[in-house]
Amino acid sequence: AACWWEGPTSAGDRIYITSPERKMKYAHTAELAGADIQNGKLVVSEPLPERFKHATKKATELFFSRVAAVERLVFLDAEEEEADGDVDGEEDKMLIGGHAIVFFTPGVAQKIEGMKITNFGQQGNLGRYPLHFHLCRDVDGSVLSKNVIYDSNQRCAVVHGSHNVTLYDNVALHSFGHCYVTEDGFEQDNVFERNLGAGMEKPTRKLFASDGVDSDERGPSVFWIMSPANHWIKNVAAGSVHAGFWFETNLAGVRAPSNLLPESKGFIPSHQPVKTFRDNVAHSNNEFGIQYYQPGWKPRGPESVIEGSIVYRNDICHLVHGNGNFVIKGGICADHEAAVPAFQNYGFRIDGLTIYGYTQNYLDVLDYSNTFFECKRDPTRGVVGITMHPFATYGTYGAQGHFSNVVFRGFDEGCPAAVPIGMSMTLAWHSVDFSPRSFTHTKFEGLGATTDRISVCRAMNRLTGVVVHDRDGTIGPMSLSGAPGFIVSNEPKITSFANGDGCLQDEAEGLGCMVYCPNACLRMILVMVSNTYSMRNITMIISDGKVEEE
Numbered sequence: 001a002a003c004w005w006e007g008p009t010s011a012g013d014r015i016y017i018t019s020p021e022r023k024m025k026y027a028h029t030a031e032l033a034g035a036d037i038q039n040g041k042l043v044v045s046e047p048l049p050e051r052f053k054h055a056t057k058k059a060t061e062l063f064f065s066r067v068a069a070v071e072r073l074v075f076l077d078a079e080e081e082e083a084d085g086d087v088d089g090e091e092d093k094m095l096i097g098g099h100a101i102v103f104f105t106p107g108v109a110q111k112i113e114g115m116k117i118t119n120f121g122q123q124g125n126l127g128r129y130p131l132h133f134h135l136c137r138d139v140d141g142s143v144l145s146k147n148v149i150y151d152s153n154q155r156c157a158v159v160h161g162s163h164n165v166t167l168y169d170n171v172a173l174h175s176f177g178h179c180y181v182t183e184d185g186f187e188q189d190n191v192f193e194r195n196l197g198a199g200m201e202k203p204t205r206k207l208f209a210s211d212g213v214d215s216d217e218r219g220p221s222v223f224w225i226m227s228p229a230n231h232w233i234k235n236v237a238a239g240s241v242h243a244g245f246w247f248e249t250n251l252a253g254v255r256a257p258s259n260l261l262p263e264s265k266g267f268i269p270s271h272q273p274v275k276t277f278r279d280n281v282a283h284s285n286n287e288f289g290i291q292y293y294q295p296g297w298k299p300r301g302p303e304s305v306i307e308g309s310i311v312y313r314n315d316i317c318h319l320v321h322g323n324g325n326f327v328i329k330g331g332i333c334a335d336h337e338a339a340v341p342a343f344q345n346y347g348f349r350i351d352g353l354t355i356y357g358y359t360q361n362y363l364d365v366l367d368y369s370n371t372f373f374e375c376k377r378d379p380t381r382g383v384v385g386i387t388m389h390p391f392a393t394y395g396t397y398g399a400q401g402h403f404s405n406v407v408f409r410g411f412d413e414g415c416p417a418a419v420p421i422g423m424s425m426t427l428a429w430h431s432v433d434f435s436p437r438s439f440t441h442t443k444f445e446g447l448g449a450t451t452d453r454i455s456v457c458r459a460m461n462r463l464t465g466v467v468v469h470d471r472d473g474t475i476g477p478m479s480l481s482g483a484p485g486f487i488v489s490n491e492p493k494i495t496s497f498a499n500g501d502g503c504l505q506d507e508a509e510g511l512g513c514m515v516y517c518p519n520a521c522l523r524m525i526l527v528m529v530s531n532t533y534s535m536r537n538i539t540m541i542i543s544d545g546k547v548e549e550e
Contacts, residue, residue: 004068004171004196006114006146009035014070015042016173018198019284020055020063020365022313022335022373024239027198027284028052029070042067051368060361062332063283063312066236068171068196072116072148076100080119095123095153095176095205101132102142102162109141117147121154123176124205129155133162135257140164149175154203156180157195159187161258166191176203178224178246180235183209184258185226185250185269193233197222198284200240209255219287221246226255227269228297228304231276237283243291244282244314251295273299274326279308289314289333296322298346305329313362316341317355320401323348334410335362336383337374341424343389345400355385357410357418375415382417387424388456390433390463400435403442408453412446419512420444421454421475425462433489436524438469447510449478455512456489464491466514467522476516477507485518487511493542493549498522 009015011033019026030044055065078098097119102110112131122128130149133139145168149156152175159165160183167190172179179197182190200220219242223235226248237244249270258264282289289311304326311317317333317340324346333339334356342348358375366376374381385408391400408420421439444453453475456466466489468475473482488494488503490513495503500519508515529538542549 003040003066004169006069006072006169008071008073009037009042009069011045015044016068016070016171016198017048017052017055018066018196018236018238020051020065020313021284021369021371022315023286023369023371024199024241024284026051026369026371027239049368051365054361054364062310063334063359063361066196066238068148068173070116070148070150070171070173072114074114075116075118076120078119096125097121097153098130099128099132100130101127101134102136102139103134104136105139106137107139109139109143111143111145112147113143113145115147116150117152118150119153120149121152121176123153123203124207125154126207126209127160129158131157133159133165135160135261136162137261138163142166143168145169147171148173152176154207156197158183159190160184161186161261163188163190166193167195168193170195172197174199174201176201177207177220179220179222179240181224182227182230184255186254186258186261186264186267187227188229189275190230191233192223192231192235194235196236196238198239200242202241219243219246221291222282222285224248226250227272228274228299229272230274232278232280233276234279234281236281237285237289238281239284241286243288244285244311245280245290246288247290247292247297249295249297270295270298271300273301273304274306277306277309279310281310282314283312285314287315288319289317289336291319292321292323293319294322294344296324296346297326298324299326303327303349307331312336312356320345320348322346327351328353332356333385334359335373338383338387339385341387341389341426342401343387343424343426344391347400349402349404350386350406352405354407354409355420357383357385357408357420358415359410360414375410375418379415380417382415382419384418384422384424385411385420387422388437388466388468389424389426389435390466391435401437403437403439405441406439407443407445408447409445411444412448412451419452419455420447423456423459423463423466425459431462432464433466436467436469438471439475440471442474450509452512453510454487454514457513460489460513463489465489465494467494467524468514469522470516473518476518477504477509477511479507479509480516480518483518485516486520486522487514487516488522489513490515496547496549497542497544
């Protein structure tokens, strides 16, 4: 397993092993009997649970557990304040510990390294976190490194109104609320590299920020990204009750108090490109691996890149909602109920992503728990790879999404109801699909000719007019040579008027409730009727002079 070795690893010391499951509760803390660090070997005092025999690098090249040394030779441990009776559900605990703040030190490099910090953070008190850079502005050369933040009452390491801080090789375990944080949306050029976080729970006491929003209570993330203008490299988000990484950028501007800094004027977090987001890992988060959520991230300038993310065994891999002008490039999604639900977006791309409906390694892990996963417990329910969504994109970014070089694996007879590309009606605003999207160089590994590669059957009782541009014919019928064209819902109002070679009713295997129209060129035309007319008695009739359809 990948390891964080910096603490003592002698007999009696503890290590933390991240969950190999979709649920973070299957993580494990073990006591060491000895260690051979040079050869990368640890000896634990008691046998590990059986599920971990499938979580080593020998067992799986990609989906292994991470191991972290919990102890450090230098430690800060705050006393626990007691309370009379229950305090917001926490019996005999105030959840008020210590806090460490670097406050307004522009131009002064600070270094905090190699400590274990326990019972820090003060739940419900804004600004009281275990490690906190507060309104320091530019502190180039500042480093938080090789620390362990353990049993935090509120958050972990917070960068707030500060720039050029490096957080490297830290471990944060068992915390309430968001963990690694850029807080107001103005933070820039900070580096989060090779940090591990796991065990993030919802706080029992609300923490209201200056804008009145309590996102910790709505759902904590291991990495909370209010400002994309920073660097995230090779981090591991290994367990939260909500999300691993959460891009929650503000369209209204920088939050207080950073908005009082003169240089923050006109800075819109939602419009900032990400500096670097590369080779990060998210697993065992109860809901989302990586979440890009409304009001949405719409960076200005060149397309931003989310590169090489390994995301597995969350409920959802990438939730893309209300975003534009970025690309998910490369990487892996594996063992999710839905890999990429994409809805209400304004133009984003996926290029080179590999999506596993299921992996045999995860089915083996599930032999040792009762966690529900469709492909193991109820294969008739299936899972979905890319989920399309009907939405009118009248913004400046054009179509909702473009998908290229996507590889689908594990959508075979091992999970017979799994669908690589499907349609969702969640939060649908329209009964007609206004959402252009395109696919090119799509690969389906292990699928038979009759297995659905794309299906909109579940949506057709509420939706009409689905159109998918298959630019090179790699989704269309396997019996054909792969001519470019369109895949459309099987409705006469579309198929009757398709040009090119028409729509092939007899070549629809693998296209759930859809047909293939090779060499067709379809365009979307928006017809609007004045609201001065009653819509009750208006029907659109389409005709080419020979055929007429409503």
